Amino acid sequence: MKDLVTLVAEHPFFEDLAPAHLALVVGCAQMAVYKKNDYLFKYGDDAAYFFLLRYGRVALELTGPGADSFRFQTVGAGEVLGWSWLFPPHQSQFDARVIEDARVIRFDGKCLRAKCDSDPVLGYDLMKRFAQVMVRRFADTRLQLIDVYGKQGR
Amino acid sequence: MASKAADVIGTQPLLPQPWVVSEVTRETDDVVTLTMDPGSGAAPMVFRPGQFNMLYAFGVGEVPISISGDPAHEAQLIHTLRAVGFVTRALCALQPGDLIGVRGPYGSHWPIEQHAGRDIVLVAGGIGLAPLRPAIYHILSHRDRYGEVALLYGARKPDELLFPDEFDAWRKAGIQVEITVDNADACWEGRVGVVTTLIRHGRFERTAASAFMCGPEVMMRFAAQELENQGVTPDKVFVSMERNMKCAIGLCGHCQLGPEFICTDGAVFALPRVQRLMTIREL
Numbered sequence: 001m002k003d004l005v006t007l008v009a010e011h012p013f014f015e016d017l018a019p020a021h022l023a024l025v026v027g028c029a030q031m032a033v034y035k036k037n038d039y040l041f042k043y044g045d046d047a048a049y050f051f052l053l054r055y056g057r058v059a060l061e062l063t064g065p066g067a068d069s070f071r072f073q074t075v076g077a078g079e080v081l082g083w084s085w086l087f088p089p090h091q092s093q094f095d096a097r098v099i100e101d102a103r104v105i106r107f108d109g110k111c112l113r114a115k116c117d118s119d120p121v122l123g124y125d126l127m128k129r130f131a132q133v134m135v136r137r138f139a140d141t142r143l144q145l146i147d148v149y150g151k152q153g154r
Numbered sequence: 155m156a157s158k159a160a161d162v163i164g165t166q167p168l169l170p171q172p173w174v175v176s177e178v179t180r181e182t183d184d185v186v187t188l189t190m191d192p193g194s195g196a197a198p199m200v201f202r203p204g205q206f207n208m209l210y211a212f213g214v215g216e217v218p219i220s221i222s223g224d225p226a227h228e229a230q231l232i233h234t235l236r237a238v239g240f241v242t243r244a245l246c247a248l249q250p251g252d253l254i255g256v257r258g259p260y261g262s263h264w265p266i267e268q269h270a271g272r273d274i275v276l277v278a279g280g281i282g283l284a285p286l287r288p289a290i291y292h293i294l295s296h297r298d299r300y301g302e303v304a305l306l307y308g309a310r311k312p313d314e315l316l317f318p319d320e321f322d323a324w325r326k327a328g329i330q331v332e333i334t335v336d337n338a339d340a341c342w343e344g345r346v347g348v349v350t351t352l353i354r355h356g357r358f359e360r361t362a363a364s365a366f367m368c369g370p371e372v373m374m375r376f377a378a379q380e381l382e383n384q385g386v387t388p389d390k391v392f393v394s395m396e397r398n399m400k401c402a403i404g405l406c407g408h409c410q411l412g413p414e415f416i417c418t419d420g421a422v423f424a425l426p427r428v429q430r431l432m433t434i435r436e437l
Contacts, residue, residue, distance in 0.1 A: 061340065069340040073347050078355060099343050139376075143348040144336045148370040149280035149310035 004029060008105060011052045013080040013129060021122045028111035032104050034058075040081065040096040040104075047084030047092050049106050053077050056102030061095045072144075073137075074099065083130050085109025167403045170210045170255030171196035173231060175248045182314050185281060186246040187222065187234040193253060198228040202263030203288035204394060204422045208402050209233060210255030211244035218399040218417070219245075220285035220368075221259065226295060231256065234284035234316065260402045262422040264289045264392060269364040273301040275356060275386070277377045279308050279349055279369025283316045285394050285421075286368050294327050302363075304330040304356045308349025308373070311335055312342045330357055349373060350380040360385030368394040371432055378425055391425040395432075412437055 005026050008014055014022070034040060040051060040058060051058075057076045061069040072094075075081045084092050090109065116123030172193030179187040192198055199207075201221050210216040217239075223232025237246040248254060266274070266289050274293065278286050286305075293303055305324065309315045312335050321331045332352045334345035345351070349369070363386050367374050374393050381391055397409035397416040404418035412431045414420065420428075431437055 057345070059340070059346065071338045071340055071342065071346050074334075074345045076345070076355065097340075140348045140351060143350065143373070143376055146372065147310065147336070148373045149308075149314065149336065 004031060004105070007031070007054065008052070011054070011105065012078050013052055013133075017125070021119075021125060024115050024119065024122055025107065025112065025126075028108045028115065029105050030108075032106045034098045034102045034104065036098055036101055038098045038102075040098065040102075041092040042095045043092055045092045047082065047090045048109055050080065050082035050085050050109060051107070052105040053079050053081060054103045054105065055100075056098060056104075057100040058102060059097050059099045061097055063095065069095070069097075073140075080130075080133055083134065085113070086127075086130060167257060168401065170208070170216075170257045173254050173256045175250055175252045175254055176230075177250060178248065181234060181316050184237045184246070185234060185314075185316065186237070187232060187284075188245065188248060188254070189223075190231045190233070190254060190256070191229065192231075196256070199231055199256075199259060200228055201225055201259035201288075203266060203292050204264035204285055205259040205261050206285075206399075206402075206421060207231070207233065207256050207258030207260065208399070209235075209241075209245055210257070211241050211248075212253065212255060214244040215241040216255070216400075217241045217245070218260070218396075218402060218421075220394070220421070222284035222287045224291040225288050226291065234281065234287075236281050258402065261417055262420055264366050264394075264422055266292055266366065269390075270296075270299040271301065272390075273358040273363040274303045275353075275358055275363050275365040275381070276303070276305045277307075277349060277353065277365060277367040277369070277374075277381075278305065279373040279377075280310065280314070281316065282367075282369030282373075282394070283307055286366060287317065289366060290324060290329065293329065294324070297328055302330065302358045303328065304332065304358050306332050306349055306352035306356055308334050308336070308352070308369070310337070312338055312344070332356060348376075350376050353377060353380045353384060364390045364392070366392045371395070375432055378429065388425045388429060392422055393425055393428065394421045395423060395428060396421065 059071050060073040061071050063069040173190040174193045176191045177189035206218045206220045208216050209219050219233045219235045222234040237243045325331050334347050395416050399417045400406045400408040402417045404415045409416040
């Protein structure tokens with residue numbers, strides 16, 4: 001069975017992370033298992049963690065009183081989930097519900113923020129990694145918004 | 155790959171042949187698959203995956219529609235079309251036993267046989283799965299000729315997915331079928347997100363893959379970019395373009411895109427030939 005250091009190092013999100021930084025981030029990490037329909041977090045929760053998915057799938061949803069959930073994205077193995085831990089007010093902006101049993105590596109946001117503050121090189125590295133994820137997700141969201149499969153589509 | 159206008163002129167290319175609708179399958183709210191048999195005087199049709207026919211709704215008009223059936227079954231012609239205008243609405247309203255005018259097949263085809271030995275990535279968006287289905291059937295019939303085969307399919311909503319009953323059979327035959335929708339309610343347990351996300355996670359050898367794409371042009375532009383980001387070179391990417399074709403034999407110019415006639419130079423193009431054209435608003 002692989003140890004936590006190996007699992008973090010092998011995850012695409014942390015590809016080529018410097019060994020010294022790897023040790024730092026692993027110090028804030030633990031493995032966790034979530035069953036189908038568990039929530040990793042809900043809208044308005046303190047954004048205490050972010051997650052690297054190793055297996056399974058998580059749906060990101062928005063909902064309101066008496067309304068069905070609107071599922072706008074799913075995240076699967078090899079992807080990262082959660083960046084609200086990095087930015088004030090450190091609150092989750094939507095629900096993250098497990099739709100396929102998930103094995104994740106869960107990172108304590110407060111622990112990692114403290115390490116980033118004291119090691120700006122680590123902080124910059126992490127910020128670049130999350131910025132890349134954000135840029136991709138914004139591009140994906142634009143494509144979703146223009147409704148390419150609507151009537152104007154083929 | 156391309157057919158020449160001269161090849162088809164002289165065979166009465168503007169004269170539709172009568173075919174008889176034998177089966178109508180409602181795929182989604184506005185998409186119908188018509189299965190047709192040759193009518194009186196019409197011959198079975200030999201076609202290549204990716205080619206299209208001009209379908210004539212008598213008294214209404216004619217539209218170009220890609221063939222969505224198995225190229226190995228010449229005696230039966232299958233088209234999948236969406237009701238978006240007068241002609242397609244009339245065609246979608248046809249019933250078994252009705253006559254339909256057919257002329258074709260026209261245009262270039264997916265050069266799938268030339269890419270034997272490579273991994274194959276099929277990227278489909280919305281009704282764009284229909285023109286790719288003949289290529290899937292071809293691969294299924296010659297599965298040992300290809301490496302990994304991945305179908306990456308995106309649709310607007312779960313109930314707008316085409317051919318869902320065939321996905322399991324395709325998977326069992328060794329095709330990786332990955333599906334995503336743009337939005338869904340909580341009943342949908344599959345992926346939600348744009349089709350480009352599937353390209354990032356598809357299991358294929360990036361430097362040994364050839365890609366065949368069909369869907370809205372905006373989707374294909376972004377998918378082509380993502381394929382290139384992943385290491386698939388543009389010369390190994392093929393796209394099917396759509397324009398308002400009238401004659402289908404390269405004479406009238408209705409479907410012209412810059413220097414290209416979509417009906418005869420395409421509809422399937424190697425990406426480098428049309429990549430720049432796909433970004434020019436004035437065209």
